[in-house]
Amino acid sequence: xxxxxxxxxxxxxxxxxxxxxxxxxxxxxxxxxxxxxxxxxxxxxxxxxxxxxxxxxxxxxxxxxxxxxxxxxxxxxxxxxxxxxxxxxxxxxxxxxxxxxxxxxxxxxxxxxxxxxxxxxxxxxxxxxxxxxxxxxxxxxxxxxxxxxxxxxxxxxxxxxxxxxxxxxxxxxxxxxxxxxxxxxxxxxxxxxxxxxxxxxxxxxxxxxxxxxxxxxxxxxxxxxxxxxxxxxxxxxxxxxxxxxxxxxxxxxxxx
Numbered sequence: 001x002x003x004x005x006x007x008x009x010x011x012x013x014x015x016x017x018x019x020x021x022x023x024x025x026x027x028x029x030x031x032x033x034x035x036x037x038x039x040x041x042x043x044x045x046x047x048x049x050x051x052x053x054x055x056x057x058x059x060x061x062x063x064x065x066x067x068x069x070x071x072x073x074x075x076x077x078x079x080x081x082x083x084x085x086x087x088x089x090x091x092x093x094x095x096x097x098x099x100x101x102x103x104x105x106x107x108x109x110x111x112x113x114x115x116x117x118x119x120x121x122x123x124x125x126x127x128x129x130x131x132x133x134x135x136x137x138x139x140x141x142x143x144x145x146x147x148x149x150x151x152x153x154x155x156x157x158x159x160x161x162x163x164x165x166x167x168x169x170x171x172x173x174x175x176x177x178x179x180x181x182x183x184x185x186x187x188x189x190x191x192x193x194x195x196x197x198x199x200x201x202x203x204x205x206x207x208x209x210x211x212x213x214x215x216x217x218x219x220x221x222x223x224x225x226x227x228x229x230x231x232x233x234x235x236x237x238x239x240x241x242x243x244x245x246x247x248x249x250x251x252x253x254x255x256x
Contacts, residue, residue, distance in 0.1 A: 020088065030225065060088050061113075085137065132176075141153040176227075
């Protein structure tokens with residue numbers, strides 16, 4: 001599987017930390033040409049130095065910047081784009097009644113609208129090529145109500161709907177679109193609205209899934225590689241649960 005991906009090109013958003021960084025490093029490790037986006041220039045430079053991937057500073061809340069980033073990535077990668085992996089996201093852990101409306105809007109903008117923008121721009125490149133793979137890293141929060149992260153859950157459910165509808169539109173053009181829904185991943189995504197760092201959700205505070213452990217970034221990147229491979233050539237419009245059976249357990253994951 002890894003050998004067939006060597007030399008292919010990929011763009012990853014949210015690649016400066018957490019799951020996104022794990023995906024960038026793994027894709028580069030198997031020989032793919034990788035560009036990745038993020039807002040933190042210092043972290044971006046660190047990931048680029050460690051992985052050999054190309055960093056593109058990008059503001060996910062700026063429509064023009066999203067389009068520019070995809071154009072820049074395609075240029076850096078020789079004019080083609082074989083894989084797009086959407087990992088950029090923000091979380092806010094608080095009950096619905098304690099979630100300020102500006103914060104809710106910010107999560108919609110970062111988690112859903114930006115994913116739409118990047119996906120739309122990448123699809124246009126892939127449509128012209130007649131091939132490509134788009135993989136959205138979503139969350140099990142899109143599949144079941146999680147009471148302490150309602151704003152995050154709502155936005156991730158939107159990304160899942162985007163993934164499924166784009167899959168139907170993209171299939172006639174040779175482009176496959178799928179979603180990965182990880183459960184608790186450690187270390188995971190900790191990006192929060194500015195000034196609300198104490199509202200981050202930390203997977204280390206959760207008990208393990210029925211599988212007996214937390215998920216890892218490598219679990220997610222392995223799934224990304226499989227979905228990009230010829231082994232998954234007829235897989236599109238799918239949602240891959242990656243939670244160690246936590247979502248289907250009779251007694252769900254509980255606090256440790």
